[in-house]
Amino acid sequence: MSALLEDIAAGKTTTQIIRENPKLAFRVKDIDTLRQMFLSEKYAEQNRVVEVQYIYGATGTGKTRGIYQRHDARDIYRVTNYQNGKGVSFDDYHGQDCDRV
Known part of the structure; x- marks a missing residue:
């Protein structure tokens, strides 16, 4: 379990974690829930620098x-x-x- 927590904290994707430890393949929701819990706690204390761009135009313009x-x-x-x-x-x-x- 501690290896999983370290992998999440290191920023590994769920796919990377499963490739390295295939027995976790059916625990995707659990891994994602843990990741979200860590991110929620992190950003409750720290703000992200966010840049906002508003893109507008007619349909089909790219x-x-x-x-x-x-x-x-x-x-x-x-x-x-x-x-x-x-x-x-x-x-x-x-x-x-x-x-x-």
Whole structure:
């Protein structure tokens, strides 16, 4: 268990952890829950430096494509579950560097 906690603290992805320790393959949700717990605690005490860019334009002009050309797809969090009248849900956000809303 301590090796798993060290791997999470070191910033390893869930896939990297499973490749190194295949017996954890069916514990993905548990690994992700632990990671989120560590991140929540870390950012409760420390603020991230955040840069916000507002990109706008007509449909089909390359707004999303431009984001994907500049960033690795694994580093992009894309919100697609707009809740009618309830705002935007960030439930699946896990610390990606780039958010596309």
